[in-house]
């Protein structure tokens with residue numbers, strides 16, 4: 001069933017064209033990489049601030065308010081470019097366990113980033129950032145690094161892409 005849907009997606013003329021014309025195929029890769037940096041960079045800044053390792057001069061809520069809107073816009077571009085590349089070779093990606101692992105790590109990273117964003121106003125009102133906050137921020141950071149490593153490992157281990 002899923003493979004059938006994947007085949008339909010992969011044979012769609014828009015998907016075939018966007019993945020086979022060199023300029024659009026390269027544009028997808030460039031958008032995927034740049035949006036990845038825009039997701040992980042600012043998120044890491046906020047996480048490191050919560051951990052007490054960066055920019056102690058600014059309140060954590062101020063950094064979060066400034067950075068998170070960009071993170072979610074970048075994530076939308078990242079997911080869209082990723083989906084279009086996935087669609088170009090869907091039949092190969094659907095059963096691929098390294099790709100499943102990348103999606104799972106990315107999903108968990110998003111969940112922990114949302115937890116940081118939602119909790120920052122509360123943490124900021126406390127005299128000291130609590131230990132649980134630091135654990136959540138550390139997990140967010142580690143999961144985003146894991147998502148990058150998983151992204152690199154998908155083609156390396158599976159030979160797809």
Ligand code: HEM
Pocket residue numbers: 032036040078079081082083085086087106144147148151152153155160161
């Ligand atoms: C959100 C949904 C995402 C989807 C559907 C997706 C899908 C894909 C696909 C299909 C490729 C292979 C492109 C190719 O080389 O032919 C790719 C490459 C890559 N992705 Fe994603 N991706 C997503 C999110 C992410 C995230 C969040 C990160 C890292 C934070 C990431 C990191 C990478 C990297 C580093 C590569 C390049 C791998 C290489 O060629 O060495 N991706 N992605």
